[in-house]
Amino acid sequence: MKVAIIGSRRYPVVYSGYETFVSNVAPQLVKNGIEVHVYCHKNLFLQKPQQLNGVRLHYMPVISSKSLSQLSNSFCSTIHALFTGFDVILYVNVANGLFGIFPKIMGVKTAINVDGLEWLRPKWKGLGSKIFYLSAKLATKWMSSIITDAEEMRSIYLREFNKDSTVIAYGATIRESKEKSLIKKWNLVPREYYLIVGRLIPDNNAEFIINEFVLSQSDKRLVIVGDVPYKDKYASNLKLIKDDRLIFTGHINDQDELAELYHNCFVYLHGHEFGGTNPTLLKALAYGCAILAIDTLFSREVLLNEEYGMYFEKKKDALKIIFDQLKLNYTNLDIYREKSRNRIIQNYTWDKISSEYEKLFKSMVQE
Numbered sequence: 001m002k003v004a005i006i007g008s009r010r011y012p013v014v015y016s017g018y019e020t021f022v023s024n025v026a027p028q029l030v031k032n033g034i035e036v037h038v039y040c041h042k043n044l045f046l047q048k049p050q051q052l053n054g055v056r057l058h059y060m061p062v063i064s065s066k067s068l069s070q071l072s073n074s075f076c077s078t079i080h081a082l083f084t085g086f087d088v089i090l091y092v093n094v095a096n097g098l099f100g101i102f103p104k105i106m107g108v109k110t111a112i113n114v115d116g117l118e119w120l121r122p123k124w125k126g127l128g129s130k131i132f133y134l135s136a137k138l139a140t141k142w143m144s145s146i147i148t149d150a151e152e153m154r155s156i157y158l159r160e161f162n163k164d165s166t167v168i169a170y171g172a173t174i175r176e177s178k179e180k181s182l183i184k185k186w187n188l189v190p191r192e193y194y195l196i197v198g199r200l201i202p203d204n205n206a207e208f209i210i211n212e213f214v215l216s217q218s219d220k221r222l223v224i225v226g227d228v229p230y231k232d233k234y235a236s237n238l239k240l241i242k243d244d245r246l247i248f249t250g251h252i253n254d255q256d257e258l259a260e261l262y263h264n265c266f267v268y269l270h271g272h273e274f275g276g277t278n279p280t281l282l283k284a285l286a287y288g289c290a291i292l293a294i295d296t297l298f299s300r301e302v303l304l305n306e307e308y309g310m311y312f313e314k315k316k317d318a319l320k321i322i323f324d325q326l327k328l329n330y331t332n333l334d335i336y337r338e339k340s341r342n343r344i345i346q347n348y349t350w351d352k353i354s355s356e357y358e359k360l361f362k363s364m365v366q367e
Contacts, residue, residue, distance in 0.1 A: 002035045002085060003361060006077045007070065007092035010045070011038045012052060017115070017279035018092045021170055028354035030054035034361070037086070039077035041069070074099055082106050088361050094118050095132060097139025104142045109364045111145040113168075116275035117156065122202035137161055144364060150276035152297045166360055169277040171350035172286035174341050177263035182256060186223065186247055188264070193221040193247075194323075195265035195289075197258070197280050198272060200228055200235035205271030205294060207238055208314060214243045216323035220266055223247045225258065262287035267326065267333065270294060273314075277302055282348050285340045290333040292322065308343045309336065 005026060008018040026036045030053070042048075042059040050057060058080060063072040070093065078099045081089050089103055094114040103110045119133035140146060140163035148154045148165040157163050180190055194213065198204040206224060213222045222243075227250045228235045239248050252258045262268065268284040270293035281302055284291050291309035293299040303309035312319045326333075 001033075001087045001361060001365060002037070003029065004037045004039065004077075004081045004084070004086045004089045005092065006039045006074055006081065006089060007096050008038065008040070009070075010040045011055060011057060013044075017170065017275075020279050021092065021113075024171060024173070024350040025354045025357055026055045027053040028350065029358060032354070032358055034358065037081075037084070039073070039081070041073050071095060071098070078102055082108060087365050090357075090361075091143070094136045094139060097135035097137075097143065098131075100139055100142030104144075109145075109367075110143045111147055111360065111364065112139050112143045113147040113149065114139060114153070114157070114165075115149065116153075118274070121274050145360065147360070148276060150298055150301050152301055153276040166356075168353060168356045168360070169348055170279050170282055171348050171353040172279070172282035172344050173350060174286050174344055175259055175263075176288070177260060179256065180260060180264055182260040183264055185257065186249060188221065188223065188247075188261075190264035191266045193223050193265055194218075195223050195225065195261055195268050196271065197225045197262070197268075197283075199226050200224075200232070200238055202234060203272065203274055205273060205314065207234075209269050209271050209319060210238065210241055210246065212317070212319035213245070213323055214241065215317070215320045216327075218245070218323045218327050220327075221245045221247055223249060223261060223265070225249045225252055225261060227251045259287060262289055265289060266330075267292050270299065270309075277348075282344065285348075286344045288337050288340050290336040291340070302343075304343070308340060 005022055008022045010019060012023045022038055026038055029036050037056045037058060039058045039060055041062050043062055045059060048059050060073050060076040060080065062069045074096045082102060086108065088109045088111060091112040097112060100110055114136060119129045140161040146157060146163055146165035147168050148157060149169050151167055154165050154167050157165050196206055196209060200206055222245055262284060268289035268291050270281050270291060272278045273294055273296060276298055285308065293303060293309050293311055295311035295313050312322055
């Protein structure tokens, strides 16, 4: 069986959740006898190996633009893939629903992981929001199979587009702390800082979390990991917020450094609002964090309500009050840390996720 994956930026380098997914699932599918081809953004590579970890790579051009880079790459990748003899083309990112018409005409099976509610994300306003909604709607008509990463997302697609989907979540890899000293790079002490990880975009609510923290009396620090790979007023304004307790690290490439920030934080703060099963939330569980998440149905699905985490509402002073309360009483946090990895073992291992994709692809080909 030959499978193409379109919609990620690169392999095996990890920047986004899509790349995390591809870097873990693609080589596992190869081990199971599937020929996997991953399409990459040509401009991100100096060296262009044809194969890594058994995964075959194709480097396609892009238009260097925040709004057009992925669409232009996916278009070129789709045209190439249609004449390469794939049994299944897997798209990641609902924006690629626009391209489903071409494989449908050519009789090529397609699946698309639609990820989050892109049309509701604050960063996509006006025309962008309408395009994402149209892409989602067209995906439900043109793609052979829709993949949602949470039961709640499946329900949304049923209500919004009258389309059922196969639920396959993301995964995470269990990890223990190996070198606490790595956090000294930022003059940090274990359990003396809160942690945010994610792109500095409105969807992830970093601004709300930071402002609530600044208003609090917390004696901890707040570490903000992440940035955006383009000039952006929102991200720039966040970095201008003045408080000696704030540390902006930017994007961290060293995965050991990032892991130790997770392992040793006081609490991981999860503000991602519009996704389904979020990769950074799973990573926080896999790395043994106590978690304080924005109160959404997606967060509650992953954390099994209060079993594996706590919640905050997106209301003024709501999170500030929690920061102040945790300054006085944090005895329950150790309980969350001790059992967090169990949730990954239960439902979110990459072996489980890979096997579910393999099962789906085989059933599509047999049809």
